[in-house]
Amino acid sequence: MQNIGNIIKSERIKQHITQKALAQDICSTSYLSKIESGKQIPLDEVKNALLKRLSINLDHYIDVDEDQFMEDSYKVIKKVLLKNDPSLTKETIEYYKSMNLEFSNVENFYTFNIRLLRLFLMTDEPLDKITTLLNALTTMEENLNDHQKFFYYTNCYLYCLRSNKYKTGLSFLEKAGILMPNIQLTKWERAEYYFMLSSVYHKLYRTLNAIEYAQQAMKLYTELDYHQQMVNCYIRLGLSHIQNGHYNCALEIFDNCYNVCNKYNLEENYGIIFQNLGYIYALEGDSRGAISYYRKSLAVKKEPIRILITIHSMVKEYSKLNNATSVETWCKKGLQLIDDHRIEETAKEFVYHFNIYKIIHHLSDFDESFIASAINFFQQTQDYKNVYKYTTLLGNLLCEQNEYKKASHYFQRATEAMYAMHNIKVWEDLS
Numbered sequence: 146m147q148n149i150g151n152i153i154k155s156e157r158i159k160q161h162i163t164q165k166a167l168a169q170d171i172c173s174t175s176y177l178s179k180i181e182s183g184k185q186i187p188l189d190e191v192k193n194a195l196l197k198r199l200s201i202n203l204d205h206y207i208d209v210d211e212d213q214f215m216e217d218s219y220k221v222i223k224k225v226l227l228k229n230d231p232s233l234t235k236e237t238i239e240y241y242k243s244m245n246l247e248f249s250n251v252e253n254f255y256t257f258n259i260r261l262l263r264l265f266l267m268t269d270e271p272l273d274k275i276t277t278l279l280n281a282l283t284t285m286e287e288n289l290n291d292h293q294k295f296f297y298y299t300n301c302y303l304y305c306l307r308s309n310k311y312k313t314g315l316s317f318l319e320k321a322g323i324l325m326p327n328i329q330l331t332k333w334e335r336a337e338y339y340f341m342l343s344s345v346y347h348k349l350y351r352t353l354n355a356i357e358y359a360q361q362a363m364k365l366y367t368e369l370d371y372h373q374q375m376v377n378c379y380i381r382l383g384l385s386h387i388q389n390g391h392y393n394c395a396l397e398i399f400d401n402c403y404n405v406c407n408k409y410n411l412e413e414n415y416g417i418i419f420q421n422l423g424y425i426y427a428l429e430g431d432s433r434g435a436i437s438y439y440r441k442s443l444a445v446k447k448e449p450i451r452i453l454i455t456i457h458s459m460v461k462e463y464s465k466l467n468n469a470t471s472v473e474t475w476c477k478k479g480l481q482l483i484d485d486h487r488i489e490e491t492a493k494e495f496v497y498h499f500n501i502y503k504i505i506h507h508l509s510d511f512d513e514s515f516i517a518s519a520i521n522f523f524q525q526t527q528d529y530k531n532v533y534k535y536t537t538l539l540g541n542l543l544c545e546q547n548e549y550k551k552a553s554h555y556f557q558r559a560t561e562a563m564y565a566m567h568n569i570k571v572w573e574d575l576s
Contacts, residue, residue, distance in 0.1 A: 150183045153195055226264075227371065231268060255285060265278060279301070279304055292329075322338075340374070352385045352386075352389040360378075379401060380421070395425055399418055423436070432463075432466050435458070439459050449492070520539065
């Protein structure tokens with residue numbers, strides 16, 4: 146059987162079995178290690194005993210023309226990545242999982258599993274399920290060539306992004322970047338890497354870096370004529386200019402983004418464009434202008450979480466206008482949407498947002514423990530902006546009740562959150 150070592154190693158890792166446990170009473174651990182690395186062809190009795198212990202039926206594995214398969218699968222996976230359709234992604238994963246492929250070339254085995262991991266990272270699968278595949282590749286890292294390591298590191302970045310571990314994610318992208326001079330990448334792969342860098346720099350509030358790499362990605366995507374990816378770059382550029390306080394520039398970018406979407410029939414992006422146009426008006430103090438764009442965004446959005454983002458934005462603007470009636474109306478709509486779709490866990494942040502705004506406008510009784518719970522939630526998800534927002538709020542509310550000692554505790558936490566937001570460790574670095 147071709148490359149039996151890869152099949153045994155992959156299945157052993159999936160089942161969380163150590164080499165020592167698998168080899169017990171069958172062969173030595175060193176002998177098993179040589180089998181898994183392809184350095185030793187096992188005796189039939191050893192091979193059969195290992196397969197039996199792992200409950201592997203080789204009849205379920207098929208042989209393919211590996212070179213042709215690798216070429217074809219690359220095209221399929223690239224298409225899925227560019228389309229970014231969750232249902233298509235899951236369908237593609239299930240198709241490849243059902244094939245139970247065996248590879249005679251260990252390089253193909255590594256490359257294909259790195260590509261498959263990338264697809265998993267695009268889905269909404271719980272991270273603990275993805276961790277198993279990532280850990281399997283981690284144990285093989287020393288065997289990967291530079292090209293494979295590059296994509297392994299970008300996968301690690303995406304995993305960190307899902308975990309909100311942005312600094313760790315950036316460190317993986319930097320490791321990938323060191324390898325770039327040694328490997329050949331397609332124009333699309335380089336564009337994707339630059340876009341990843343732009344995204345993580347934005348998350349870390351390093352806006353100039355975010356803008357620089359979004360522009361590099363945009364240049365390549367424009368040369369390739371990849372319209373949706375061009376739109377993604379416009380959105381990233383717009384958000385980074387907002388973050389940098391360049392609102393007029395951001396407005397121009399989102400106007401251009403809208404024109405590109407209109408030209409290439411990419412209407413599915415209108416919701417996020419209108420959302421961000423509304424956000425710019427909000428930051429400029431024009432709540433009514435912001436609300437008008439948020440209403441346009443709501444009119445075209447379909448996904449519950451995206452709708453909740455806009456409803457939350459509406460609540461914030463009506464709160465600024467001190468319109469308690471509209472705050473109550475939109476909070477109720479948001480909470481009802483969460484209840485109707487049974488997404489209390491995935492939409493937990495909005496449950497906190499809406500209920501806290503009800504407290505602020507005296508639509509619900511003051512509940513210190515609830516706001517404190519929200520702060521802890523956002524702390525755990527490393528959403529320091531909302532930690533800062535709600536610790537400051539709770540400190541102010543406690544001051545109104547003459548609870549100064551408690552208030553000082555939350556003001557201190559607000560300062561810590563502000564430091565974390567801007568990657569500041571000591572007060573001397575404040576400027």
